[in-house]
Amino acid sequence: MRLITPLRAVAGWLEARTGLGAAVTPAATHPVPRRTASWWYVFGSATMxxxxxxxxxxxxxxLVYVPAADQAYQSLQYLNEQAAFGAYLRAIHFWGSNAMVLVMTLHMLQVFLFGAYKYPRELTWIVGVFMLLCTLGMAFTGQILRWDQDAYWGLGIGASIAARAPVVGSTLVHLLLGAPIIAGRTLSRFFALHVFVVPGILIALTGLHVWLVLRLGVNEWPMPGRVVDRETYRERYEAEVHRDGVPFFPVAARKDMIAMGVVILAVLVCAAIFGPNGPHGVPDPTITDASPRPDFYFLSLFALLALLPPWTETVILLVGMPLAIVLLLALPLFASTGEKSWRRRPVAVLSSLLIVLVVATFAALGVMSPWSPVMDAGTALATPVTYVQDRSPLELQGALVVQNKQCRNCHSLGGEGGARGPALDGVATRLTRDQLIRQVLQGGGNMPAYGKNLTPAEVNALVAFLETLRPSNQPPARAPEGARPVARSD
Ligand code: HEC
Structure with missing residues (x-):
């Protein structure tokens, strides 16, 4: 009792100076439609x-992570193995991100099925779509910060896809990676995005989203036959809320608070049981038996790209994805009135079901699909004899490099090997020495860059060997007019 009085005095003093209580109370206790005090309405606050x-x-x-290419991996290992609660913190952050994407998806589905995006809440939905994009951006950039095998390969594939954009491709890659190849600057860039840029935008959008919810009111429970009409909607909503509303706090907020507790508890429990994710192996472009899998929210996209023929990748990413985003953004504009109840909107229900099914199926396929058609093919294959007969010692050394670096995981020789890259049999008829060197050092087009993982002598031998790969009746590739030759070092 004795403590209460001075506390009250302090609270009273703060209130007299700031007036925050008076400002917040009406927002907290504003009436909402009675039936929105429902478990269906808890996903938004749970996401927040x-x-x-x-x-x-x-x-x-x-506080611990080092965003430098040569130390990021070690700092994660330090967190995992030595720092107090480090592994648990990483686990919570990882499971929290999974839960956030999942609960946000449920929130979107609920809003869609309850017609809550219709007049006058169109902008709330549009802001929400941008929040979805930001959250996926957080998920993607966060995955890169793990800076392990998966991150390296995932980013490499992402970058090579970006490179296919017409005209702006290479600029886009440069913008994304901070360099023509994945390097230290790439990590700095993704770190800045993950901790400053995207969360900053997301916090601002969250504020706007909540403001809009407060200003326009929580969507009433949809009743079949009660259609939204621009002329009458607001008046009817106000009348209903004042006749039959309940105060948001504490009546409707009770279930929200329980849901918040449940999701936090679920994350803490998952983190304790399953632990953190990775890091999986030091990033090394020469190890291709990695089996990179994106975190679950990108699995379906990953599977789609892995399973469809390569030419469709460009179409899916450059046409399909922007189209999907535009459709999501435009939804409340072309369907802003009419029925809200899912019972009278079979198309909405079926398309939600279809989307959920397709995404889930592809995600399941993504878990099972090999990330490259014949990934384990070349590892143990001996180089066919005809490819090493009558070769110089230098060229034979190059054949060894092909063998040791397991190029045939992706390339075939004599019809055997992976199919991710083109067969190397006639490569010398297609590429000049310069082009071969560039391809090996810089990679590109889904091929990793080997620049840092081969000594100059190895590159020299490798290219000498590749130059022998052509049928004897066909001439080697000729450099285009005006190209500068690379000085031979042997
Ligand atoms: C992860 C799979 C992968 C690995 C491993 C790989 N490559 Fe490639 N490589 C590719 C792909 C994909 C392409 C096609 C690039 C393009 O379309 O621009 C390619 C292209 C090439 C080309 C150009 C072929 C042409 O006809 O245009 C050469 C040469 C080459 N790779 C050599 C090598 C060598 C040598 C190694 C081993 C040190 C190697 N690759 C390892 C995937 C790989």
Whole structure:
């Protein structure tokens, strides 16, 4: 009792100076439609709670993480193995991100099926779509910060896809990676995006989203036959809320708070049981038996790209994805009135079901599909004898490099080997020495860059060997007019 009085005095003093209580109380206790005090309406606040958890754990992780290419991996290992609660923190951040994407998806589905995006809440939906994109951006950039095999390969594939964009391709790659290849600057760039840029935008959008929800009111429970009409909607909503509403706090907020507790608990339990994710292996472009899998939210896209013929990748990414985003953004504009209830919107229900099924199926396929058609093919294959007969010692050395670096995981020789890259049999008829050197050093087009993982002598031998790969009746490739030759070092 004795403590209460001075506390009250302090609270009273703060309130007298700031007036925050008076400003917040009406927002907290504003009436909402009675039936929205429902479990269906808890996903938004649950997503926000998970976001707060991500910020808190993210700040703790950033205190230890070193965003430098040669130390990031070690700093994660240090977190995993030595730092107090380090592994648990990483686990919470990882499971929290999974939970956030999942609960946010549920929130979007609920909003879609309840017609909550219709007049006058179109902008709330549009802001929400941008929040979805930001969250996926957080997921993608976060995955890169793990800076392990998966991150390296995932990014390499992502970059080579970006490179296919017409005209702006190479600029896009440069913008993404900070260099023509994946390097230290790439990590700095993704770190800045993950801890400053995207979360900053996401916090601002969250504020706007909540403001819009407060201003326009929580969507009423949709009733079949009660159609949205621009002329009458607002008046009817106000009347219903004042006749039959309940105060948001504490009545409707009770279930929200329980849901917040449940999702946090679920994340803490998952983190304790399953632990952190990775890091999986030091990034090394010469190890191709890695089996890179993106985190689950990108699995379906990954499977789609892995399973469809390569030419469709460009179409899917450059046409399909922007189209999907534009459709999502435009949804409340072309369907802003009419029925809200899912019982009268079979197309909406079926398309939601279809999308969920397709995404889930592809995600399941993504878990099972090999990431490259014949990934384990070349490892143990001996180089066919005809390819090493009558070769100079230098060329034979090059054949050994092909063998040791397992180029045939992706390339075939004599019809055997992987199919991710073109067969190397006649490569000398297609590429000049300069082009061969560039391809090996810089990679590109889904091929890793070997620049840092081969000594100049190895490159020299390798290219000498590749230059012998042509049928004897066909001439070697000729350099285009005006190309500068590379000085031979042997
Ligand atoms: C992860 C799979 C992968 C590995 C491993 C790989 N490559 Fe490639 N490589 C590719 C792909 C994909 C292409 C096609 C690039 C393009 O379309 O621009 C390619 C292209 C090439 C080309 C140009 C072929 C042409 O006809 O245009 C050469 C030469 C080459 N690779 C050599 C090598 C050598 C040598 C190694 C081993 C040191 C190697 N590759 C390892 C995937 C790989």
């Amino acid at each position: 709670t998970l976001f707060a958890l991500q910020i808190a754990t993210g700040i703790c992780l950033a």
